[in-house]
Amino acid sequence: MENIIQIFKDDVRGLGKNILALVIALGLCVIPSLYAWFNIYSNWDPYANTGNVSIAVASSDAGYTKDDGTYVNMGDAVIEQLEENDKLGWTFPATPQDAIDGVYSGEYYAALIMEEDFSQSMYDCLANGMEHPKILYYENEKKNAIAVKITDSGTSSLQQSINQEFTEVVVTTLAENLDTIAGDDDGSLYNQLLTQLNSVNDNLLSYNALLSSFIECNTSLSDTVLDMKTVVSKLTSTMNSINSTANTAKSEAKAAADKLQSGVNTASNVANTAIGVKLNKMAVAVTAANNAVNVAQQQLAKNENPTLIADSLNSTASNMSTISSTALDIANDLEQYKGNGVDDQIVNLQDRLKNMSTRASAAKEAASKAANTSKKVELTAGAIADANRQIISAGIDQAVAQIPSLNQEIYGDLSSKVQQAAGSVNSSIDRTINALPSEQSVDVSGMGDVLDGISASLLAGNDALAGTQTILSNATNKLTNIITQLESVSDGEQYQKLMEIMENDPSLYGEFLSQPVTVTTQPVYETTNYGSAVTPFYTTLALWVGAIILVSLMKVKVVPKGSYQNAKDYELFFGRYILFFLLGQLQSLICVYGDLNLLGVQCHEPGKLYLIGAVTSFTFTLMIYTLTISFGDIGKAFAVVIMVIQIAGSSGTYPIELLPDIFQAIYRYFPFPYAINAMRETISGMYENDYSIYMGQLLIFAVASLVVGLVIRKPFMKVNHFIEERMEDTQLM
Structure with missing residues (x-):
């Protein structure tokens, strides 16, 4: 030691x-x-002086005009945002090429270039296949290894900011379209469809009531004919006992028959001339409308161009307009036949024709609205387009497509039965007149058989009308069932919750979903520098x-x-x-x-x-x-x-x-x-x-x-x- x-x-x-x-x-x-x-x-x-690290930013963005006419230019917006950012040395050359040349010469560490379609890609992403907005990033990796990491960090921050803006724009656009579907209680497409279905159902119920009126009229006329048979029987007995009054009875019977024939001829002429010709025109329009609806169904099933679907639905609307106007023309034509003893029947028929015109006009409006909805499909994509197509499909299949087939049954069968009944009455009266003997000694013993034939004809017409009525009742029941199911869906809690979400302010959803998670940093062993x-x-x-x-x-x-x-x-x-x-x-x-x-x-x-x-x-x-x-x-x-x-x-x-x-x-x-x-x-x-x-x-x-x-x-x-x-x-x- x-x-x-x-x-x-x-x-x-x-x-x-x-x-x-x-x-x-x-x-x-x-x-x-x-x-x-x-x-x-x-x-x-070292990051306190990153403001000296030069990064060039240039934009050739052409901007974008939104549906409401507002012009936006996201390239200029990004530059304005960076002008207020001093974390990096953002510089703004006059042209994109100047920025690129500066990176190659070493004047700038990096350059960000926003292309011409930058704004359009951001705001029109739903229609362009969700194409992402792009920024070209030029980086000089030779100048300094650490500077590259700093510029990458700045670029990542800018990308995050732009991504938030992009997400907010996309979500807001989507929410606005969903809000259009939801609308308010009266303006939503769902409620419009339900209203149209109820209108069609009401039309069918009205047509059913009209057929019931025809059946009641035929039954009453049959009873009247049977009463005439009793009168004829008494008349025959009187004629056999009092021959001197035979000629008088014959003259009175002849006069009565002529009067009856005149009334029937008047009704027959109405049915065979004005009603027949214009009903034929209505039938042609109904057939054309039916064909147009079928074409629209096929186009929708094949997912064809929404514009073609809209054209087919517009054709349907045009034919429904023809039906509406023709029904009013027939009602006006019937005015000239009043005063021949058939006023009540003509007024009744005029009321029915006006009612038919109103229903056809409603069908026309339904087809036009479906066509407008189809046009919206061309302006949207993804979930919005699918939702619009489902609504169009439901409208065509369950509402508009019912109108042509049911009107075909009503107008075709009803007009046929009316003309058949009128013809039967006319033939019966002719046979009655022809059965009268030419001699003064009149034999009316055959009148009972003739009147029985008239009654049988009227009852046969009732059977045909009852068959048509059965078809209408089945259609009404099915349509009522569909309406009930749709109303039960709209009354459900989930549907109401969905509508509540869709009706909220779209900008709130855009702001939230653009940055759904807020990160709060909790330092552990915090170091100040x-x-x-x-x-x-x-x-x-x-x-x-x-x-x-x-x-x-x-x-x-x-x-x-x-x-x-x-x-x-x-x-x-x-x-x-x-x-x-x-x-x-x-x-x-x-x-x-x-x-x-x-x-x-x-x-x-x-x-x-x-x-x-x-x-x-x-x-x-x-x-x-x-x-x-x-x-x-x-x-x-x-x-x-x-x-x-x-x-x-x-x-x-x-x-x-x-x-x-x-x-x-x-x-x-x-x-x-x-x-x-x-x-x-x-x-x-x-x-x-x-x-x-x-x-x-x-x-x-x-x-x-x-x-x-x-x-x-x-x-x-x-x-x-x-x-x-x-x-x-x-x-x-």
Whole structure:
């Protein structure tokens, strides 16, 4: 022990006698700190000056005109937004080509170019197949590697901002279309369809009531004919008993028959002329409407152009208009036949025709609205188009398509039965008149059979009308069932909730869905600046560099002399190491003090930072001193190699998980990671016993250094001496 102390005293006296050596020794204590301080300060807040990183932004966007006539230009909007952003050096050349040329020349680090269809792609995405708005990004990767990452970060932030705007525009547009479908209680397409179906159903019920009236009229006429049969029977008895009154009876019967025939002829002429011709015109229109509806159904099923579907529905509407106007013409034509004893029947028929005209007009409106809905399909896409097509399909299949077939049954069958009944009455009256004998002695015994035939004809007409009535009743029942089901859906809770959602303000949905998640950052072990975060790495590196400088400029071997002429190897080892230890501690003290007080790095545990700095310096100086005294210059070189490896693979800057596999496999066998992690505990915050664990792991390298310096180096001492002599022989090394 005395030899160790004596060697240390001689070393201190040697420095004290030589002022230059003392200055150099003190300089060796300060230089490593400068290395740490300059690096920490240069990394203090590197992103504070990103406003000097030039990024060019240019737009050739032509803009877009929305449906309401509003003109928008998202390219100009992005530029206006960036003009207020000072996080990066956004510059705005006159043309896109100027921006691109600036990237190639190195004037700009990167360039963002918005193309001509930028706004259109954003606002018209539903119609153009969801094509994304695009920004061309030019990046000069040669100019600076870190600048590329900064410009990428800025571009990503801009992309996120534009994506939020794009999402808000798309969702708002979609919600506006859904709001059109929902509408209010009276204006929604769903309620319009339900109203049209109810209108058709009411028409069918009216037609059914009309047929009931015809049947009642025929039944009453049949009863009247049967009453005439009783009168004829009495007349025959009277004629047989009073022959003198035969001619008179014949004349009266003749007159009555003529009057009856005149009335029937009048009705027949009405049916066979004005009614027949214009009913034929109505039948043609009904057939054309039916054909147009069938074409619309086929086009919708094949998903053809919505414009063609609209044309077919417009054709249906045109034919329904013809039916409506023709029915009014027939009602007007019947006016001239009043005054012939059939006024009540003509007025009744006129009322029915006007009612039919009203119903046909309603059908025309339904077809026109379906055509307008079809035109909207061409302006939309995706879920909106599908919803519109479903509504058109339901309208065609369950409402408009019913009108042509039911009107065909009503107009065709009804007019046929009316004309048949009128013809039967006319034929019966003709037979009655022809049956009258030409002589004065009239034989009316055959009148009963004739009247029976008239009654049978009327009842047969009733049977035909009853069959038509059955068809109408079946159609009415089916349509009523459909309406009931639709009304039950509209009354359901889910439907009401959907309508409530669809009727809300579209802009609220756009704003919410453009940024559905708000991220709140909760810092854990918060570090105020980047300089404080890298302090553990650069402080550790500075202490290693300081230890290398010490062994490079100061001799590690002691020349035995005087009182320690016979000193042992371990005494020589520790005797000289004490000086290296003290200089290393002074390096650590200066470096940590400057970190805390000159730079002002964040530190939760300053005392523990001094302590781990001292332990780190002790470990590094002992380790490098051992390598040098054991292996000479080879040991020094090995210390430099270890430093280089640890700079790249100690997780001081990049996470170890990002480094190549070789570094992930070997980094735990070097001291840097443990010293750095222990310092991070003091700077950013302590966690349980991690600080003590890291310090204990670091001291393992000190123990290993002692084993090498005191035990393992002994077999290599002669070899090392031989290598040093050979190097001295070169007079260069």
